[in-house]
Amino acid sequence: MTATTELKNIISEENKVYGKTSVLLDNEMHYCPGCTHGVIHKAIAEVIEDMDIQEETIGVSPVGCSVLAYNYLDIDWQQAAHGRAPALATATTRLMPEKYVFTYQGDGDLASIGCAEIMHACNRGENIVVFFVNNGIYGMTGGQMAPTTLEGQVTATSPYGRDCQTTGFPMKISEMVSLLPGTRYVTRESAETAGAVRKLKKAVKKAFANTRENKGLSFIEIVGTCSSGWKQTPVQSNEWMKEHMFPYYPLGTLKDE
Amino acid sequence: MGDIRLMKGNEVIAEAAIRCGCDGYFGYPITPQSEIMETLMIRRPEQETGMVVVQAESEVAAINMVYGGASCGKKVMTSSSSPGISLKAEGITYLAGAELPALLVNIVRGGPGLGTIQPAQSDYFQAVKGGGHGDYKLIVLAPASVQEMNDFVDLSFELSFKYLNPAMILSDGVIGQMMEKVELSDFKPRWTAEEIEKISGSWATTGKKKGIKRRISTSLDLDSAKQEVFNHKLQAKYRAMEENEVRFEKIDCDDADYLFVAYGSSARICQKAIEIARAKGIKVGLLRPITLFPYPTKQIQEMLGQVKGILSVEMSAGQMVEDVRLAVEGKVPVEHFGRYGGIIPTPDEVVEALEQNFLGE
Amino acid sequence: MAKFKGAIVVDTEKCKGCGLCVVSCPTKVIELARDVNGKGYHYAHMANPDACIGCSSCGLVCPDTVITVYRMKAS
Missing domain, CATH: 3.40.50.920 (Rossmann fold)
Structure with missing residues (x-):
């Protein structure tokens, strides 16, 4: 058998082991090459398909790079003002308690301008899932310092490296929300390898299962990259993330009750 | 003869909300309107009609809860007084930009700044000319009696759903705090999920059913040409209000x-x-x-x-x-x-x- | 000899050439093409198809979901 005929044999519908879930729309994503948002969107979409909850899920998108998340997942969406996604999600779950409601927020949106809303939604134990994408930088506005920017990290507004004496310290949001009694599940994940993505999907599944069981708020932080903001290639970004982000933002489950 | 009571204007807003089938109230305490949320908390409408009442962490959160609730096709409202409405201005323009119905109540006090807790009518510009950014209008109703505080709650929801635009009751500390005879409205049941689907199914984010297009509650369009067309649509709506709704x-x-x-x-x-x-x-x-x-x-x-x-x-x-x-x-x-x-x-x-x-x- | 034979199909026009699939592949099947697609990206392709075991690693880490993975038992 020649190589070409063998390939033809393999590439057939019954041999398909991985492809695009129907919960993801065909729209091309506007994200930069290698952006972690795409992988996280896909992981959420795949879990929604696996759990067969597409008709019952409502997403709340933030302001930031993922403002247009509603162009990619084929579910109903609300697009929140900057930082306010947990407030929208609160009303949505209170008024439609049988639905699966999630917010999808970046570090500027959740940890800076939306700090009050996320803390209080967590404290009230709203029955929602929060996806917190932490890449330590403002992506959409052009790479400015975020509350989660690492000490010494160079950004557009910390051009000489973040000086913690004047700008404060990188905020460990997952640790903070895990102290609140309203949160039931708090975990920090990543999405740079196949193994990490599988783990992330497991966490997403658990979080939506918590919603189904009316357990309260599940908080999933995903440490990701921003190649454009970090001014590195996507592959270099993953290496930089492992070397610098993971030691300060250690992966793993912080709370599971 | 209906249900006649002697009540405070603020209390009547709360009672009228329950009676007109309001689904959710989201507020934050501020004088001189705190009786609205207090009355709701005492009345426990969640047990009577299923109406949800949430004391938010701030006015900013409250108006964004309204945005989320309105996005679900529900009858939702908030109330505040002048400094609180300033904080809500961003959320109000988002509601207008996303074409969402909602009731906003402003029991006006004197300003600017923290001002005073005494009555004033100095938020006219804010209510009528904008307050938030962009070319938008609110439907603004100004009650002059406790009776109108009752009547305008249902009317505001009616107009707000008719035009898919937020409506404001612009009252003041006099009417809010004053006790007067009022004939309360009869109870109307809250809309069922099926009714909401029928009334607002084209836009309400209640979960995308198979075979229909997903609903997106947003005020964003990065394409300026489309944004201008959308603004034309808003302006046409405001002209229709001028044609049909002057009272x-x-x-x-x-x-x-x-x-x-x-x-x-x-x-x-x-x-x-x-x-x-x-x-x-x-x-x-x-x-x-x-x-x-x-x-x-x-x-x-x-x-x-x-x-x-x-x-x-x-x-x-x-x-x-x-x-x-x-x-x-x-x-x-x-x-x-x-x-x-x-x-x-x-x-x-x-x-x-x-x-x-x-x-x- | 691997127990499974695999293959991938890349939607080359949608690929942004980020290269994350290249480093994720345990058997070094994928490379970025010398050619570019309509957007100017060096798209991913199977440079070494015989080595593919259909593990799906590339598909999982692809941010733009442009990779479909196939797998069958080796004959």
């Missing part, structure tokens, strides 16, 4: 030589001023705008052949007077009389202002 009341206008234009509690003061003036032989009438947007411009213009002068009476330094002048286009003299910073004018002061401005006294 006003005329008192003693038939033989009037002079006209007061006043809304809300100022209109009540003007009614007494009319009595005093007429006893002195000055024939004055009152045109009370009930909708501040859309504004009764035509109705003011219709008086121009008849009256020799118009006095806009407001508890502000002169805000609505600008709309009166725009209506009058210089054809008769228009003057303003106002007390502000929390001071309520007396009827005598109003008559005195009329005399000073128009009768050379």
Whole structure:
């Protein structure tokens, strides 16, 4: 058998082991090459398909790079003002308690301008899932310092490296929300390898299962990259993330009750 | 005969919300309107009608809860007073931009800044001209009695769903705190999920069913050409409101030589001023705008052949007077009389202002 | 000899050439093409198809979901 005929044999519908879930729309994503948002969107979409909850899920998108998340997942969406996604999600779950409601927020949106809303939604134990994408930088506005920017990290507004004496310290949001009694599940994940993505999907599944069981708020932080903001290639970004982000933002489950 | 009670304006807002089938209230305490949320908490509507009441962590969170709830096709509301409405301004323009129905109540107090907790009408510009960014309008209703506090809750929801636009009840600390006889509305059931699907299924984010397009609640369009087209649509909607929804009341206008234009509690003061003036032989009438947007411009213009002068009476330094002048286009003299910073004018002061401005006294 | 034979199909026009699939592949099947697609990206392709075991690692880490993975038992 020649190589070409063998390939033809393999590439057939019954041999398909991985492809695009129907919960993801065909729209091309506007994200930069290698952006972690795409992988996280896909992981959420795949879990929604696996759990067969597409008709019952409502997403709340933030302001930031993922403002247009509603162009990619084929579910109903609300697009929140900057930082306010947990407030929208609160009303949505209170008024439609049988639905699966999630917010999808970046570090500027959740940890800076939306700090009050996320803390209080967590404290009230709203029955929602929060996806917190932490890449330590403002992506959409052009790479400015975020509350989660690492000490010494160079950004557009910390051009000489973040000086913690004047700008404060990188905020460990997952640790903070895990102290609140309203949160039931708090975990920090990543999405740079196949193994990490599988783990992330497991966490997403658990979080939506918590919603189904009316357990309260599940908080999933995903440490990701921003190649454009970090001014590195996507592959270099993953290496930089492992070397610098993971030691300060250690992966793993912080709370599971 | 309906259910007649003696109640505070603020309490009536709460009671009317429960009775008209409101699904959710999201608020934050601020004087002089805290009785609205307090009354709801005492009434426990979640047990009676299933209405949800949430004390939010801030006005900012409260208005964004309203945005989320409105996105679900539910009848939702918030209330606040002046400084709180300033905080809500961003959320209000998002509601207008996403074409969502909602009821906003402003029990106005004196400003600027933290100002005072006493009544004022100095948020007219904020309610009628904007407050938030962008070209948007609110439907603004100005009650002048506790009865209208009751009636305008249901009316606001009706107009707000008709036009898919937020509506505001612009009241003040006088009407909010005042006790008066009120005939409460009958109970209407809350909409069922099926009714919501029927009424608002094209846009309400209730979970995407198979075979239909996903619903997105957003005010964002990065394509400027599309954004301009969308703005045309909004403007057409506002013109339709001007065509169809102007509400006003005329008192003693038939033989009037002079006209007061006043809304809300100022209109009540003007009614007494009319009595005093007429006893002195000055024939004055009152045109009370009930909708501040859309504004009764035509109705003011219709008086121009008849009256020799118009006095806009407001508890502000002169805000609505600008709309009166725009209506009058210089054809008769228009003057303003106002007390502000929390001071309520007396009827005598109003008559005195009329005399000073128009009768050379 | 691997127990499974695999293959991938890349939607080359949608690929942004980020290269994350290249480093994720345990058997070094994928490379970025010398050619570019309509957007100017060096798209991913199977440079070494014989080595593919259909593990799906590339598909999982692809941010733009442009990779479909096939797998069958080796004959």
